[in-house]
Amino acid sequence: MLQIENSAFAVDERGYYGDFGGAWIPEMLYPNVEELRQNYLQIIYSPEFQEEFNQLLTDYVGRPTPLYYANRLSNEYKTNIYLKREDLCHTGAHKVNNTIGQILLAKRLGKNKIVAETGAGQHGVATATVCALMGIECIVYMGEVDIERQAPNVARMKMLGATVMPAKSGSRTLKDATNEAMRHWINNPVDTHYIIGSVVGPHPYPDMVARFQSVISEEIRKQLFEKTGSENPDHLIACVGGGSNAAGTYFHYLDELSVNIVAAEAAGHGVKTDKSAATTFLGKEGVLHGSKSLLMQTIDGQVIEPHSISAGLDYPGIGPMHAHLWKTGRAKFYAISDDEAMQAGMKLSKLEGIIPAIESSHALAALDYLKAGSDETVVISLSGRGDKDLSTYMKYL
Amino acid sequence: MLQIENSAFAVDERGYYGDFGGAWIPEMLYPNVEELRQNYLQIIYSPEFQEEFNQLLTDYVGRPTPLYYANRLSNEYKTNIYLKREDLCHTGAHKVNNTIGQILLAKRLGKNKIVAETGAGQHGVATATVCALMGIECIVYMGEVDIERQAPNVARMKMLGATVMPAKSGSRTLKDATNEAMRHWINNPVDTHYIIGSVVGPHPYPDMVARFQSVISEEIRKQLFEKTGSENPDHLIACVGGGSNAAGTYFHYLDELSVNIVAAEAAGHGVKTDKSAATTFLGKEGVLHGSKSLLMQTIDGQVIEPHSISAGLDYPGIGPMHAHLWKTGRAKFYAISDDEAMQAGMKLSKLEGIIPAIESSHALAALDYLKAGSDETVVISLSGRGDKDLSTYMKYL
Amino acid sequence: MNRLEQLFIDKPEKVLNIYFTAGFPSLSHTLPMIQSIQDSGADLVEVGIPFSDPVVDGETIQKANIKALDNGMSVDLLFQQLKDLRKSIHIPVILMGDINPVFQFGIERFCQKCQEVGIDGLILPNLPMAEYLEDFKDLFDRYGLLNIFLITPQTSEERIREIDHNSKGFIYMVSSASTTGSTSGVTPEMKEYFERVNAMKLSNPRLIGFGIKDKETFLQASEFANGAIIGSAFIRAIQNPDTAIDSASEFIKSVLS
Amino acid sequence: MNRLEQLFIDKPEKVLNIYFTAGFPSLSHTLPMIQSIQDSGADLVEVGIPFSDPVVDGETIQKANIKALDNGMSVDLLFQQLKDLRKSIHIPVILMGDINPVFQFGIERFCQKCQEVGIDGLILPNLPMAEYLEDFKDLFDRYGLLNIFLITPQTSEERIREIDHNSKGFIYMVSSASTTGSTSGVTPEMKEYFERVNAMKLSNPRLIGFGIKDKETFLQASEFANGAIIGSAFIRAIQNPDTAIDSASEFIKSVLS
Numbered sequence A, B: 001m002l003q004i005e006n007s008a009f010a011v012d013e014r015g016y017y018g019d020f021g022g023a024w025i026p027e028m029l030y031p032n033v034e035e036l037r038q039n040y041l042q043i044i045y046s047p048e049f050q051e052e053f054n055q056l057l058t059d060y061v062g063r064p065t066p067l068y069y070a071n072r073l074s075n076e077y078k079t080n081i082y083l084k085r086e087d088l089c090h091t092g093a094h095k096v097n098n099t100i101g102q103i104l105l106a107k108r109l110g111k112n113k114i115v116a117e118t119g120a121g122q123h124g125v126a127t128a129t130v131c132a133l134m135g136i137e138c139i140v141y142m143g144e145v146d147i148e149r150q151a152p153n154v155a156r157m158k159m160l161g162a163t164v165m166p167a168k169s170g171s172r173t174l175k176d177a178t179n180e181a182m183r184h185w186i187n188n189p190v191d192t193h194y195i196i197g198s199v200v201g202p203h204p205y206p207d208m209v210a211r212f213q214s215v216i217s218e219e220i221r222k223q224l225f226e227k228t229g230s231e232n233p234d235h236l237i238a239c240v241g242g243g244s245n246a247a248g249t250y251f252h253y254l255d256e257l258s259v260n261i262v263a264a265e266a267a268g269h270g271v272k273t274d275k276s277a278a279t280t281f282l283g284k285e286g287v288l289h290g291s292k293s294l295l296m297q298t299i300d301g302q303v304i305e306p307h308s309i310s311a312g313l314d315y316p317g318i319g320p321m322h323a324h325l326w327k328t329g330r331a332k333f334y335a336i337s338d339d340e341a342m343q344a345g346m347k348l349s350k351l352e353g354i355i356p357a358i359e360s361s362h363a364l365a366a367l368d369y370l371k372a373g374s375d376e377t378v379v380i381s382l383s384g385r386g387d388k389d390l391s392t393y394m395k396y397l
Numbered sequence C, D: 001m002n003r004l005e006q007l008f009i010d011k012p013e014k015v016l017n018i019y020f021t022a023g024f025p026s027l028s029h030t031l032p033m034i035q036s037i038q039d040s041g042a043d044l045v046e047v048g049i050p051f052s053d054p055v056v057d058g059e060t061i062q063k064a065n066i067k068a069l070d071n072g073m074s075v076d077l078l079f080q081q082l083k084d085l086r087k088s089i090h091i092p093v094i095l096m097g098d099i100n101p102v103f104q105f106g107i108e109r110f111c112q113k114c115q116e117v118g119i120d121g122l123i124l125p126n127l128p129m130a131e132y133l134e135d136f137k138d139l140f141d142r143y144g145l146l147n148i149f150l151i152t153p154q155t156s157e158e159r160i161r162e163i164d165h166n167s168k169g170f171i172y173m174v175s176s177a178s179t180t181g182s183t184s185g186v187t188p189e190m191k192e193y194f195e196r197v198n199a200m201k202l203s204n205p206r207l208i209g210f211g212i213k214d215k216e217t218f219l220q221a222s223e224f225a226n227g228a229i230i231g232s233a234f235i236r237a238i239q240n241p242d243t244a245i246d247s248a249s250e251f252i253k254s255v256l257s
């Protein structure tokens, strides 16, 4: 894991990306978060941690994941498209890069219980997986709606020995699962570590998760250089739910201003409807789940229940790093509707034999807006595989 | 792909492994099979084929797959267990190694339609996948029973644009799907290639499929050497349905007589019941699907309908190479019951965070019989992931 | 001389070969059906040995196979049923089936039994020529059994010559690339193929099979070969066990009318 | 002097602080409820600003939040309802809630309004001390608002001292590591924690909250601090809109009986 320093887009001393971030947490969580803040960099960059982390990424997760030149998709879009194959990670998405990191950290902090939230279930599965691997007790909160629409992942968590707790409040999706997980942590502060699944939450979570995920861009640079002679693509696309796969994909490119950084948000039925999850289009500055960022909210500051066909993007906020990339104009955001995502997912399946997670399909759909040139190079983060989404896809077929 | 020559266990000039093999096909299939026989070696060992094959295995399939030291499983069995992670292959099983090879071959033979049979649906998905990748029409036959019990894979094939044809005769499982696929090929001999999914069928299929899968043992040798200083494990375990993952796992070890080669067959409810698929325990010499091998059959030579909880092992025969390994005593066969397999699959999930395909769980269950020593090394082929099997596992939880 | 060879000397054209599955529609039908086929005027009868997993057969014959097996048919029983075959049957009789039940019965024992009951030839579609020549020919010869090979529109000229060279009795010309039971009639492509093979002036007679279903298609096929084989259409006609014998006779008479 | 500070001078022990959610159980209950709480003898009232996603709250208060939002409660409306607060209410009133609705209202505007209607203090659980000191303290001071900090059994001695140093009014001692609404009573671990903090001789008064539900637990808690806070148990008592005011009064009287 390469460290980067002095980036204009890195977190600052106070835990902020520009105006966004911080640790807006109740006192009950202060000791845990503070312990993490004081120790995370030292622990994760220790040689012994790095060795264990890298070994597991290689032997267990299956890294490096390929950077695949998608020939037929490139022909379709008359450009040069490379897919970063996070779908080939053990458990089927990039999420495991982070959970491997956090479980190793939790062990070193002496924690013997894990709590997590999950939306699509991928982070829940990835967490249950590393807990099984380490023999650690695991509780995963998941919205009742998501339990329904991502049933295979619920079964997987159970197989892995985790307890899946339904979140029954609010929209009964990711946001509510996160509330419940935080409450659980408040109620169990001593021996429990909370494995957040994206670059959200109080500092140092966004930075920590981004660093664990930065293995993605570290690999892309190397692989793209081998394939094209240049480390830098012209365009770099990822979907943004909380933003962890995007953070990992962008990480080592943030200061490479020649690289056009593109984020695909979930527009749901459209940004002009009340069924959307496109935070940068619909959100305002606000505080949720421990950090200040962009947040979909009413004029009274109540959180708006988001909608996306993709459980993993069905979240009313984004990580503070992405709010900063948006505000500074470093990243360009597109709002991708449910239908556009589904079409893009089916297109990739038929053209390349790869069924993407519906989350990742949002990133693919951004190709329609990008208008990349025939001599340009596009790298897309294929954050996960679509096995969990088959029943949703079948309705569109 | 390394070639091996002069092996005592390789196929001979006539297409036989000892007493087993040959091309027992009707005249309708002769031109296709003969064309294949005359060309396969020359094509697949051409540098240009090798380059394309290896590139796809790397960038598309995600090879090399890791050889993972399973720490907690090793502690449980008081030995040293390495898992060959074919579950991390694109599409979730080793099957794709073969379909990539065959689709490249089919293209070079000028075929523009593909037919395949499938049991667990993994081979069907792997075939549909490479057909999508190459933009080639694809028809997959699948037994009605298997369509039911492996529903996610049916959905995946549809997403990939393949036509799934139900096989409604006999036990409505893999054997019947194979009958139908062969009939389809008979009816469409000119522009169709039949991608068989295991080391079964008329010569040269068993040899061809084994060579494509031999990338597994090629990698194991290298990886095991890096990890232990020796290329050779003490024990090498794989499950045998038709036997393709086993063939690939054993390939470069067949002449290494110090390596104890172990095959796990599906005993179903037990070899003493009439619900079993343990061919070496229950079969006699016979001819089915184009080759002479061991076959579960009545005294009158009618094929017995097999039973296994695992659709991929629910087949009344085994590949001729395995019949030969059995007859010569080179491989030791264990019959693993449904229950033993399910327990082994759940054990791996809970101990290592890896949910295996139920097929692969049979290989894992062989550990209970093996009694490997604490200073010995065991390599197990984890042929696929269990996502397709969740509903079956849930019934056992 | 083998009855089959004699047949084609006596009647070089419009030879009608009827296929049915032993033990179909009822177990007891095997011999009476052969009798009815002979009595109705067919020249040759091909008795199918049912197999659980017949690959070359289409749906009609697959189902007849299953029915016959459910009825209890087996190789052993078939030979018992044919014990007195030659007391009343003078037309050639050939057995047709998958190689596996034959293997299990024992090849030599099988040949012996064939000779005992008076079988003239065998069609074993998944016994390849190479295996036949190496391991089976001597046995078959010893017991007076002719092995009938198939050719298809895809069979190369070279291989047809080889098959002709190794054949006795007749060559089974599969009319089109298909399993049994397709019902397309004689298409222009088939015609081209029939004429192509005709022009090769093979030493063996040829019967055309697959897709022959009635008088019209029988006569069409007979124009290009020494006759034809009807299987699926015949099976379809004799489904009802109560009327099977009469239906058989009716069917054959309608073809020969 | 701020009413809160005055309170603890006047009554250094057995201070009863009652929490309820603004707009609960009916929208119109806010001011009448404060009145009832005062009239029933409580010393202090904590009015919750409902939020859609309250993290520190247990189920009872979460539900009250949702009910209040469904009723139409908002920060804006709350200040309208409290316009005449000080016409009849003389006990200290503090507002409690998530920081986000406050942000959206505008921090300075919020403070201004608080001063206007006569609010004495704020509990904003997810406003961390560091942010408070940097960006909020000056404003709060300017508008005469005391910021109440929480401490928990896990808060280190060092941080407790820091909080004490930065506090005015009182310190909110969360009785155990939990969200609101747990009902375990005073356990030996809590006692140990209360005594530990007692021994630190802080400069601010302390009220114990979370898990206080009736007279018994109120008196237990009061042994270790200057009084206690009742929230979930009170909310549970006033569920029925038709009888809420009477139930409130009954509940408080039973605690103080």
Ligand SMILES: Cc1ncc(COP(=O)(O)O)c(C=O)c1O
Pocket: A093, A094, A095, A119, A120, A121, A122, A123, A197, A198, A199, A239, A240, A241, A242, A243, A244, A245, A246, A311, A312, A313, A357, A359, A360, A383, A384, A385
């Ligand atoms: C495959 C996949 N991609 C993307 C996401 C969105 O998360 P993030 O924005 O943190 O990458 C998820 C979340 O579950 C996911 O499963």
Ligand SMILES: Cc1ncc(COP(=O)(O)O)c(C=O)c1O
Pocket: B093, B094, B095, B119, B120, B121, B122, B123, B197, B198, B199, B239, B240, B241, B242, B243, B244, B245, B246, B311, B312, B313, B357, B359, B360, B383, B384, B385
């Ligand atoms: C995961 C997996 N393993 C094993 C098998 C059995 O096939 P084979 O014996 O050819 O490896 C299958 C067949 O579908 C499979 O899906």
